[in-house]
């Protein structure tokens with residue numbers, strides 16, 4: 001029986017940034033409902049000098065500063081205490097451009113971690129400056145993940161992207177009104193277009209099918225739109241899917257309409 005992801009600790013120099021997920025919306029409600037326990041740990045608390053330094057100049061020279069092993073290592077050990085697990089029962093993820101690209105599969109893997117998996121207890125490490133001492137990565141990091149091929153000022157936003165994606169997959173996090181949206185992405189397809197009042201925006205009207213009240217026809221139209229948009233915008237996602245006969249028929253119809 002898989003018990004979904006339960007506890008996450010984040011090691012960050014800017015814990016206040018995580019108000020962005022703890023103070024609003026679906027993520028706030030999920031945390032308040034206790035679907036997930038989020039613990040924020042500032043490595044500055046574990047620095048050894050009175051100036052509370054967590055960074056130092058890079059060996060070999062060069063611009064900027066590098067985060068030191070010491071405070072980060074102590075922060076990981078403290079995180080294990082806070083999660084009430086031994087080190088081998090936790091899974092340490094470092095967010096960096098050097099990591100494996102975060103995609104649907106990885107989110108699903110982490111969200112569905114079952115009871116005995118150490119991925120049940122995550123420790124996310126958000127770096128700052130030019131990065132962290134490589135020996136911390138070798139000694140403490142189980143997995144490096146990247147949210148995309150660009151450099152950010154810190155790992156906090158990537159950590160929040162991962163947390164948001166994970167939290168939405170926890171049972172009870174999405175009310176019924178949203179779980180449908182979740183389903184469309186569950187199929188690995190892009191979402192269909194959405195419309196709401198007013199019926200006319202300038203000359204643009206709502207597709208007639210959506211006004212028909214014919215729920216079966218509407219469902220088929222939405223599936224066809226998801227298939228067609230995935231074909232047009234992300235053919236790579238389509239490659240990875242085995243379409244049913246119905247889906248293939250809907251897509252073929254979309255393509256022939258598209259080609260005019």
Ligand SMILES: NC(=O)c1ccc(NC2CCCC2)nc1
Nearest residue numbers: 095096127128146147148152154
């Ligand atoms: N694409 C990413 O997921 C990503 C992660 C961290 C980061 N910057 C951090 C990494 C160490 C110092 C700042 N930039 C980009």
